[in-house]
Every structure is written in C-alpha cells, then in structure tokens.
Amino acid sequence: MVDAMWGNGAGWFTRLLSGGKTEVIEIHNTRNPIFPEMKRPEPIPPNINVGLKATVDNKADVLLITDGDADRVGIGDENGVFVNQLQVFGLLAYYMLEVRKERGAIVKTLSTTSMLEKLGKLYDVPVYETGVGFKYVAPKMLETDALIGGEESGGYAFRGNVPERDGILGGLYFLDFMVRLNKKPSELLKILFDKVGSHYYDRIDSSFSGDRASREKAIMDAKPATIGGLKVTGLNSTDGFKFNLEDGGWLLIRFSGTEPIIRVYTETTHKDKVQAILQDGLKIAGL
Structure with a gap:
C-alpha cells in the first residue's frame, strides 16, 4: 500500500515494482494542493490515518507514505500501526x-x-x-x-x-x-x-508568546535534577536544549526557526514515562 499524499511520490513505486509478484495499491495519487483527508502532507498521524486503515482493509504487508515532495518516507505496519x-x-x-x-x-x-x-x-x-x-x-x-x-x-x-x-x-x-x-x-x-532494547518517542508542539531570549535563559537556568523521574546526566545546547537522561534517553526543547512554536520531544526506554517527561519539559519551557 502506498499513500502518495497527493504529491510527487505518486506512481513511482508502481512503476518501479510492476511486472513481478509485488502488487502495489496507491491512494492519494493525483496532484491536489488542498490535500484532502489530511491536515498537511507530512507523513505522520493523523495525516496518514486513511492510509493506515486502507492497509488493514486491503490486507497489505506494509504502508509506504511519501510527503508532498517525496523527500520523506513514513511506514505503517501490516496491522495499520504507525512505525515512527x-x-x-x-x-x-x-x-x-x-x-x-x-x-x-x-x-x-x-x-x-x-x-x-x-x-x-x-x-x-x-x-x-x-x-x-x-x-x-x-x-x-x-x-x-x-x-x-x-x-x-x-x-x-x-x-x-x-x-x-x-x-x-x-x-x-x-x-x-x-x-x-x-x-x-x-x-x-x-x-x-x-x-x-525498546525505545519510545513522542513530541508536543506548543505556541508561545513573549520574548524568546528570556525563555531560553530560563530553560538554561532551570538545571533540573530529574525529568519524568529519571536523573539528568547532561545538557547539550548546540541546537535547542537537549537534556540527557540516565536510561540513555533524552528530552529536547527547541524553538521553531520560522514561527512562535516550542517543540518538546522525548525518547526513552520507559514507555510509562513518556508523557511525564514531556510534561516536565513543558514546565521547564514555561508552558
């Protein structure tokens, strides 16, 4: 199953894989700048939910998703579950x-x-x-x-x-x-x-108002000992604020370069701590 997201990826997998045993079913495979059935042509939920359902309905082995200009790829598994x-x-x-x-x-x-x-x-x-x-x-x-x-x-x-x-x-x-x-x-x-080992990821994007520089200073000065119940082992401020955690995971707080949005990301080996880490990240960011 291929979801071309109404963009440049349409037709390519069918063309490249035809003539053999592989059956390719495409959806959203014509040009449509309104991008129906999705918020935007980014290969993540909820934009790909129609494709995930079609994968199950057609008993496909995999869902391949390309974004609008086909430079990114997303994957859905055979059960209609997004592989992040x-x-x-x-x-x-x-x-x-x-x-x-x-x-x-x-x-x-x-x-x-x-x-x-x-x-x-x-x-x-x-x-x-x-x-x-x-x-x-x-x-x-x-x-x-x-x-x-x-x-x-x-x-x-x-x-x-x-x-x-x-x-x-x-x-x-x-x-x-x-x-x-x-x-x-x-x-x-x-x-x-x-x-x-198992790794779990999520991200929250939040709008903010006010001065960015003062928020950045507050994040730098926060110096949390723990985040989501995990010990903080270091801070990388190369591009945003990445707090390294004791399990090898991390929390990243990063400002968008184009709009007043703060992105808070985490990856951890503890599935039950993902949301707690993100909530602590929002607090550190003053949100």
Whole structure:
C-alpha cells in the first residue's frame, strides 16, 4: 500500500515494482494542493490515518507514505500501526549494517534516536550528531563518507546517492529489508528492539508568546535534577536544549526557526514515562 499524499511520490513505486509478484495499491495519487483527508502532507498521524486503515482493509504487508515532495518516507505496519520516524531510522541503519553488511559512519540530528549510538557500538562504526536540518547532515555525510544520515522528520539519505533526503529510495530499501528477511514491519521492529532494547518517542508542539531570549535563559537556568523521574546526566545546547537522561534517553526543547512554536520531544526506554517527561519539559519551557 502506498499513500502518495497527493504529491510527487505518486506512481513511482508502481512503476518501479510492476511486472513481478509485488502488487502495489496507491491512494492519494493525483496532484491536489488542498490535500484532502489530511491536515498537511507530512507523513505522520493523523495525516496518514486513511492510509493506515486502507492497509488493514486491503490486507497489505506494509504502508509506504511519501510527503508532498517525496523527500520523506513514513511506514505503517501490516496491522495499520504507525512505525515512527525514529524507529524507521533505526531499522534502516540496522538493515544497512546487518543485512547489507555495509560499514560507514552514521550521521544523525540531535532530535532523533539514541538507538543509532547503540548500533554504532555494536557494529563498530562512528556516529556523528548534528544540529537539526539537512543543512547540517549533508556536509557531515560528505565529510565522513557516511553510510546513512537522517533526521526526526522522516528524511533519510544514503551513501551512493545524493546527500539529501530521498523518500522513494528509503521506501525501496525498506521493502528490500522485508524481502531479504521475509518479515513484516512489526517483526522487523521486534528484531531491532531485541538488539538495542525498546525505545519510545513522542513530541508536543506548543505556541508561545513573549520574548524568546528570556525563555531560553530560563530553560538554561532551570538545571533540573530529574525529568519524568529519571536523573539528568547532561545538557547539550548546540541546537535547542537537549537534556540527557540516565536510561540513555533524552528530552529536547527547541524553538521553531520560522514561527512562535516550542517543540518538546522525548525518547526513552520507559514507555510509562513518556508523557511525564514531556510534561516536565513543558514546565521547564514555561508552558
């Protein structure tokens, strides 16, 4: 199942995979700048809920979602459950390292998964963390001849291709991953979690008013000992405020560069602490 989100991804998977045993069913595969049935063409819920339901209704093995310009890819599993962007990044890195047996650096923004550091240690490859955005990821990929690079938005780049996000190639690699291991997405995620442990992610975007600089100072001065009941082990203020936590997880508070919005993100190994971490993050941000 393919959800092209009324954008440039329409037709590509059908064209590339036709002529064999693979059946491709596309939805939202014509150009429509109004983007019906979704808030915006971003490959995350609730924009993809129609596609997730269609996956179950058609008994499809996987849902591939491309955003409006097809530089990002999202994944839904065979049960109509969204596989979040951090999980997909971990899965694609694992596929490159374990299945394809390739080696090379991993480049990640600070807003994406800590599973990559764990994979880096397991496979003895360096992992480089950058600011948010491919304007930071791409140069680091070129500098290090990186195997894969990516960010929290669902954009991934691969060695041998241009150092820029490519949703079509990312989707094709994911399909190859499924075929090589003869596994469906939920089974692949279990394999990854068996390797690096379960990781849970969520994000809240909140509007704010007033002076940004005073809020940034208040966040820097907060110095919380714990967040969500987990001990804070460090603070990275390279691009926003990333509080590292004792379980290897993190809380990131970051201001949008284009609108008065504060984004609060977390990834943790404790499923039951996700919302508590986010609520503490909102308090630290003065929201």
